[in-house]
Amino acid sequence: MAGGYARARGGHAGSRPARLTEPPLVRWVLTALALLFLLVFLVLPLVTVFSEALVRGIGSYFSSIADPAALSALRLTLLAAAIAVPANLVFGVCAGWAIAKFDFPGKQVLTTLIDLPFAVSPVISGMLFVLLFGRQGVLGPWAAEHGIRIVFAVPGIVLATIFVSFPFVAREIIPVMEAMGTEEEEAARVLGASGLQTFFRVTLPNIKWGLLYGVVLCNARAMGEFGAVSVVSGKIRGVTNTLPLHVEILYNEYNFQGAFAVASMLALLALVTLVVKTVIEGRLETDVAASRESVAGEPL
Amino acid sequence: MSIEVQHVSKKFGNFVALDDVSFSVPPGELVALLGPSGGGKTTMLRIIAGLEAPDAGVVLLEGEDATERSARDRGVGFVFQHYALFRHMTVFENVAFGLRVRAKAVRPPATEISRRVHDLLNLVQLDFLADRLPSQLSGGQRQRVALARALAVEPKVLLLDEPFGALDANVRRDLRRWLRRLHDEIHLTSVFVTHDQEEAIELADRVVIINRGVVEQNGSVDDVVDRPANEFVMRFFGTVNVFHDPLCHEQVVYARPHDVEIGTLPGAGTVEARVDEVRATGAIVRIVALASDRTPIHIEVTREQYQRLDIARGQAVHLRPRNARAFRDEGDCLEP
């Protein structure tokens, strides 16, 4: 099971001897190609978000952001993330503990199941909840009877958000917990620590970077989800709109500057995510390497 | 506290780690679980500690059945092969851990904990490193911290899993002597696992030899070295020569290299062999002679004896085992 997508690597800072690298001309051409590709596909879009947001000046920018509909969309986005991230965090920790510290049949099946939401297209993810709770859905009539509105209301959005951001924390925690082995926890146990004491005093400090990394990724996905939430929300302005949905609404109304202003908030969130991610990655690699050094093989 | 293991068996999948193992550890003794790697010793130790559950059998601690008790409630101290120190805690915090996690009712006040920790660190001569992290310590130092940590909770039994396995030869020797002195001071019932017979001989009061999940012999150090119970034990403690009784080929006896008489003339009960190698280093001369079926026989004689013999490579000699041991009665060989 892959733990998150592959980490960025720093590469070798020193230069290689001439016989082990390509001739300078080739190096220049390849570098230029790479940079051009990245310029067009990464830098340009990033810059455009902000330039379009500010196209009518700063004043207009801030009034778009302070618009009540935008603020309510912000609140809903934050609410969905505030529920989804902790819920998936608790799940990730439990799944990590069960999978990394114990041996049982069907582990592979379990980790594949945890990866499932990745394989499901966002629109289908949202659709599943409509099938479950929508008017003609399996539990639809039951929900209607009890006056509980799930689809086209906040609960549906929260559920869809939990679904799409579900695997992130678990996928990051499990490899880190597996790398640290079980000996420290066993030592704590023999010394008299309870289960919770063992987890908080021994396990948690060792997995904190992996945990943080997973939380950051989970949060980015939760706040930025569009397709799944699009299906479930009903897009009722001011009530069931998240920030990404609000961007769509403004754009479809040809309020481009407004759409980009709201989009720029999300872009800023993305940049913060990238920064935090990079910082944590460095710590994480050191941790995992140190774990592998001090862990014993299987006892017999 | 005394330990008694009765009829313990354990399988991992299809692999039999322990098969009907029984032995006891009298209170205050230092016992070695000795045997080749993969033989089941560590599994046995972990079962005593409560870190594994046996498939069958019981573990008695101080006469009471502790098999169902969790590792937390057994009052044992465990020192792991690779120390298992809490890598994000200082040396002090590591040693204090067992005292700090106690329930409020039985937890000593912080000052008391601090005193005990420093006492223990002084015992293992590491008090000056109290604020360091495990990553800043050498292997030998880490091992001593692991020991101090295990002793901090005043266990009634100390279990050590290949405690010196990961250390340099010199460090190992020093720590061995130090552990023996420590044990002589505090007389804590201790069981340690090792695959090094020298270590077992030097440290332990008694030795339990476990091979492939089965107890081969259980006795004092003298017992296992001088009075081995079977071929395996004998081979474990040194080179062994196999002789067949010339009159009854089924009867097999075993003799140590220094228990083989070598001479140039045949006699009663001698076996003929041809000298293949002679290594005259130091006070002992080692001779390898090949018997008629090409099996090598290892002989050790003193320098003096060798000079008196005056034998050369390729020469025929006549060997007779002394103090030979027979372990099995194979077949019936009746004199006509």
Place this chain on the structure above:
Amino acid sequence: MLPGFRVTMGYTIFYLCLIVIIPLLTLPARTATMSWDRFWQTISDPRVVASYRLSIGAALAAACVNAVFGLIVAWVLVRYPFPGRRLIDALIDLPFALPTAVAGITLTTIYAPNGWIGSRLEPLGIKVAFSRLGVVVALIFIGLPFVVRTLQPIIDDLDPEVEEAATSLGANRWMVLTRVILPHLYPAWLTGFALCFARAVGEYGSVVFISGNMPMRTEISPLLIITKLEQFDYAGATAIALVMMLMSFGLLLAINALQGWSARRVAG
């Protein structure tokens, strides 16, 4: 023996069932209520088939572009130190962190006839926004990190001694690259390609703005699903979704197998 297995395993299974399994089960459950004829009718409708072709075809094209350029980018980032490399390296994950809707409207703006790049291509007769090319462009953006990130660790771990050995045996640089290094990268390269492809097939947010959504031409399958849901044709939506899911699962299995193969090759 550590504590807490029952509690954590229990909660894990409970949460998994609640959030993932039960919702997923509604899909086959719903499909089962449909008659085979109805099912076949829905998924073989020309408009639907056109959407499959677009979703898959564009995803494939984008994955190929990312495979080529991803390799170059990964190589350059690992092997050629240049100022600002760390910054660029961190930026690679932008498509992963940026909400798809933001990507969607931004790419549309750039490639529209009056956009930065669109306006330069228009005189050449190349239309990007509101065409199939636009869909491919959006999918290239979305899948960009996958090939790069799967290749980087492998390239980083390449043993210089192997290259030295090849050089000392007389190989020129080109031969070393194509006969020694490239074969070593194949498994990771393929994995990155497959991941990129899988991601792109079901993509919605970044594509739906730039595509123009013209039926039979630039309509992607996820959009069709939404359309059917809005018409309360749950059955129709489910049918299309099922076909997409089967494709995704097939891809997921292939990816897992590839990663297993890749891991065995590296270890051996």
